[in-house]
Amino acid sequence: MTATPGYDPQNIFARILRGELPAHKVYEDDKALAFLDIMPRCPGHTLVIPKAPARNILDIAPEDLAYVATIAKKVAIAGMKAFGADGITIQQFNEEAGGQVVFHLHVHVIPRHSGMPMKPPASEMEKPDVLAAHAERLRAALAG
Known part of the structure; x- marks a missing residue:
């Protein structure tokens, strides 16, 4: 796959994809x-x-964007089930002025509960054991 112009193959998500992080x-x-x-x-x-390797929505191939949207929907449905959510927030940011921080296209899928505000972005690192438990709940919901 050829990277799009302005794409940094050393961004944190590219490194996660390669298994480096x-x-x-x-x-x-x-x-x-x-x-x-x-x-x-x-x-x-x-x-x-x-x-x-797409920087954001401005340069991703349409078929790759459509596929990401399909997976985001699957994750949203699983998040509703796994967390007993009342709703889902979907966010996607493009370029620094648009709020993008990591320059590899990504879609945020956030289970929500009525009356519960979201934490500010990048405000608090979650404990690894909590993340592991949440990941297991989502994997179970995705498996059916």
């Missing part, structure tokens, strides 16, 4: 990976990324 994976196939955000805004906060 650990992640609490909940779903993986040949085109996408879903893993927990280590600084979740709510329990079960998952990131869905393409395996294609």
